[in-house]
Amino acid sequence: MAEKADCIIVGAGLAGLVAACELAGRGKSVLLVDQEGEQNLGGQAFWSLGGLFMVDTPQQRRMRIRDSRELAMTDWMGSAGFDREEDFWPRKTAEAYIDFAAGEMQPWLSSLGMTWFPVVGWAERGGALATGHGNSVPRFHITWGTGPGVLKPFIERAREYEKQGLVRFAFRHQVSKIEKGGGTITGVSGEVLEATSVERGQESSRKVTGDFRFQSDCVIVTSGGIGGNFDLVRKNWPVKRVGPAPKNLISGVPRHVDGRMIGITRKAGAAIINEDRMWHYTEGVQNWDPIWPDHAIRILPGPSSLWFDAEGNRFPAPCLPGFDTLETLRHILASGYDYSWFVLNQAIIEK
Ligand SMILES: Cc1cc2nc3c(=O)[nH]c(=O)nc-3n(C[C@H](O)[C@H](O)[C@H](O)COP(=O)(O)OP(=O)(O)OC[C@H]3O[C@@H](n4cnc5c(N)ncnc54)[C@H](O)[C@@H]3O)c2cc1C
Numbered sequence: 001m002a003e004k005a006d007c008i009i010v011g012a013g014l015a016g017l018v019a020a021c022e023l024a025g026r027g028k029s030v031l032l033v034d035q036e037g038e039q040n041l042g043g044q045a046f047w048s049l050g051g052l053f054m055v056d057t058p059q060q061r062r063m064r065i066r067d068s069r070e071l072a073m074t075d076w077m078g079s080a081g082f083d084r085e086e087d088f089w090p091r092k093t094a095e096a097y098i099d100f101a102a103g104e105m106q107p108w109l110s111s112l113g114m115t116w117f118p119v120v121g122w123a124e125r126g127g128a129l130a131t132g133h134g135n136s137v138p139r140f141h142i143t144w145g146t147g148p149g150v151l152k153p154f155i156e157r158a159r160e161y162e163k164q165g166l167v168r169f170a171f172r173h174q175v176s177k178i179e180k181g182g183g184t185i186t187g188v189s190g191e192v193l194e195a196t197s198v199e200r201g202q203e204s205s206r207k208v209t210g211d212f213r214f215q216s217d218c219v220i221v222t223s224g225g226i227g228g229n230f231d232l233v234r235k236n237w238p239v240k241r242v243g244p245a246p247k248n249l250i251s252g253v254p255r256h257v258d259g260r261m262i263g264i265t266r267k268a269g270a271a272i273i274n275e276d277r278m279w280h281y282t283e284g285v286q287n288w289d290p291i292w293p294d295h296a297i298r299i300l301p302g303p304s305s306l307w308f309d310a311e312g313n314r315f316p317a318p319c320l321p322g323f324d325t326l327e328t329l330r331h332i333l334a335s336g337y338d339y340s341w342f343v344l345n346q347a348i349i350e351k
Helices: 014-024 043-047 058-062 069-080 085-101 105-111 146-163 230-236 260-267 325-334 346-350
Strands: 007-010 030-034 051-053 140-142 167-171 173-181 184-193 208-215 219-221 284-286 296-298 306-309 340-343
Touching (some): 007 014, 014 030, 014 043, 030 173, 043 146, 069 085, 146 167, 173 260, 184 219
Parallel strands (some): 030 167
Antiparallel strands (some): 051 140, 173 184, 184 208, 306 340
16 A cells, blocks of 8 residues: 655755655654655755855844845845746745745744854855846855755754654655646655665666555655756756857756656646756866766855956956856857866965
């Protein structure tokens, strides 16, 4: 007989863990399904810098940064450039997130034990226009312990709920279908993958050893993005906005960020929108000691590095490191080459 739960969550990354904790905290039973092994619990967030977008915080005030909900909203709208009918919900999500980031977010995360580096970082500054792209002020709060520090309280809580029988994990379970019946969602099904001993982040085997079916009338999909699947990245590439995709791509995310669930979710009737709205960092280099295939690392230099296209032409503002990555991408692609030159000296490197 198929296992049952009040809610099935597909993807045990940060989003899945947070959703599981919120549900279990309300007494609901949760089945958290992930195609990777237990060693990968937490997904991409483990590799992240753990920089959190928060607004008008004690850390900002200590640095005399004047931020507000209104300023953050203007920045968000200027960066998102919502201009499509289907942007209705993304806009609502943005408003809800800014309210959260300017309100209960930090007190709530503090209550879970999270703390932040006292210097607030300034990511994506944009072109300095009031209504254009970018953050007008520093808002990037780096969590102590970086990505693993963000994951820690949620992994601990989920494990605690597991002991109480409210959260169950199904690792190496790859969802391939969202089941429907009687006009409603009835669960998920897919393949059990062979056990794996690869290290966190490494590509794991896709050898199937069986199949499964889990039942629930509530399914939440938190399967991450598409960055580990270059075919999907190329298919959805926003040619009109940034130019044709480069011949060579490198990836900031492990291979399991494969975007497979997006098509599966669409098949079940979900409205998938804005597939061409994607984010690429242009300050990336190939990792000399890769963990996952085509592993890229982003360089975080001070904005004072000189940045040139392949032929030695300096990029115009705001194509500076950390200012406007998609605008820089457009310039790099317009040069006809898929690389650029970053020139910096010892003093900048040391900073
Ligand atoms: C190097 C790096 C630095 C970053 N820095 C920051 C930062 O400083 N600040 C910030 O806000 N964000 C940052 N990010 C982005 C942030 O970490 C991610 O957006 C976030 O962690 C995504 O979480 P998620 O739970 O949505 O997806 P994921 O972590 O990708 O989790 C999705 C899970 O779903 C599973 N899955 C997928 N398909 C299936 C399927 N069919 N069946 C079963 N399981 C499936 C996957 O195996 C995976 O475990 C960074 C990311 C990286 C890689």
